[in-house]
Amino acid sequence: MNQFTPSVPYRRPRMLSPLREHLRDTFWFAPVASMVLVTLLWWGCSAIDTAIVETLQDAGEYEVVADLAGVAEDAKTIVTTISSAMMTFIGVVFSISLVAVQMASGQFSPRIVRIFIRSRITKATFSVFLATFLLSLLVLTSYESETDPRLMSTVPLVQSILTLVMVGLSLLLFVAYVNQTLRLMRVGHVVDRITGEAFRVIEKTPAYAAQARDLGRPTGELLHRGRAGVLRDVNVVLLVAAARRHGVVLRLLPRIGDFVVPGTPILAVYGGTVPRRVSGAVSVGIERTFHQDLGFGLRQLSDIALRALSPAVNDPTTAVQALDRIVQFLTALATRPLGPVEYRDGRHGSGEVRLVQDGPEWTDLVDLGFAEIRGCAADSPQVSRRMLAGLDDLLARVPPERAEPLLRHRTLLVRLVERTVPEAADRAFALEPDRQGIG
Structure with missing residues (x-):
């Protein structure tokens, strides 16, 4: 369980x-x-x-x-x-x-x-x-x-x-x-819109997450036949109906947001076969969308923070605003099932499992939210202080099993600041957690 x-x-x-x-x-x-x-x-x-x-x-x-x-x-x-x-x-x-x-x-x-x-x-x-x-x-x-x-x-x-x-x-x-x-x-409204759309993705994600169940050896695979592009979303209703009709279980092999080319295995079939036209329920486009992509909101927030921290812009306050929303989003996922999800052929999560879709794990989302920003935080005490405060807040809310990636990023951030900032007083100031960065 x-x-x-x-x-x-x-x-x-x-x-x-x-x-x-x-x-x-x-x-x-x-x-x-x-x-x-x-x-x-x-x-x-x-x-x-x-x-x-x-x-x-x-x-x-x-x-x-x-x-x-x-x-x-x-x-x-x-x-x-x-x-x-x-x-x-x-x-x-x-x-x-x-x-x-x-x-x-x-x-x-x-x-x-x-x-x-x-x-x-x-x-x-x-x-x-x-x-x-x-x-x-x-x-x-x-x-x-x-x-x-x-x-x-x-x-x-x-x-x-x-x-x-x-x-x-x-x-x-x-x-x-x-x-x-x-x-x-205005940056505040932009990051608020991005966060709002990211939360709507959470609402659409099944609350029952599959453990890494062993489905056995696949009895068939469906290849991507269309143009190369980003896997935007799948029509879950059509795939579940097709799997129920043919008495099989389908597994989406790429994750939403992955880039696929013609010939890429896109659906694995377990327990039988399905017609090749079933792969038409998988949508590929030129860019990612929010529809089923749980990590796309973090990707955009991280991009905004990285651009704000670039030497050409040098706007750490905008990076702090993006970090505020990253922490908010990860807090909402702190105790939520993540990883592979199961879609069943009954109402309210009942019935037989018909579609298994891989999703990002907790570690994937934490790395997406913090890894790149952390690499640019040493030159901005405002950002390092806000990131430390955010990591501490998340550590106080997540179960012990999810603390490792947060502790890893905190340790790496401290080492980066200690290695980069020469003055002891500046190091101590940059490593003091502050939810506002610098007031």
Whole structure:
């Protein structure tokens, strides 16, 4: 029985989770969907306008039709202005945004660009802007040259009102977008977003971890047939269903985040065989994602700290902020099962084991969080003091079995400072644990 206890409840994998995550990593889906939606809304509003005019004409209310046509004609000036100005506005705003993204990636890490891409506010703003522009063009096509109220087929009144509503929504989203973009240019908010996504990965990881069970000799292997790239995630639901259908157990051979090339063994089969198409449930891309990658958050936090400690930047305070979140994340995993995990074919972790997936061990995560930063900490007492305090806090929380990598990093850090700092007083100062680094 596993001696560690889970800190958060397990969320059962969903069939469409990989697809949803992949769409979140794209920037085309939301704008395209919004333009399709606004086209349908325009079609519905156009039908309403036509129905209103026909009803009034059947009732002989031609003066009312003329009044509505006058109102719509006044709105035409606004709609025309919107259609001519919106695309220019979109170009200027998002050109400035791209410059801000480049500055942020240079200051923190290139891997944080995906935060901007996955930002819901960014996608919503861009989508509504494009939808408003498209709607204004569609509304302009509904205006007629006919001025006789008895012969008019439609008056685009509802369509014009919808356009004005979309303009108001665009303004509100623009304010929210600017606020969000400015927040994401500040290191505190960036590391907070990274940590939040890393914690969501913990929620998706099964609470029942497999001991290193012996599955015997594999009866088959499935090779990667696609392009070379990083193993982003696997569709757990499809793999478990395929294993149950063929009465086998599957084991994912590479870990999430590993780079694989065509011909790499990617799935081991135990107890039978499965069709080669089952390997299609394994997704390979050009970069790592948060979906099932438990170590990706630590990778990004470590990159931010390393860049901050580089001679070109020399910003130890940013490194301390990254260390704060590294300690927070490792604290959440201090008593949680790690390593290989089992996915079963029943609800809530019941049923037969159908998929075994290797995950990072406690030592792997500790090394990822501290090893590279420790190598740059000797020249910054602020960082060495914060790292010592973080290691001490973790040592007070982990079971004895998990203390070894923490003690190793603490010992190596002390030796590094003693070897690098010549003055005894400076050494003593740099080796004093402090959660704020230096106040």
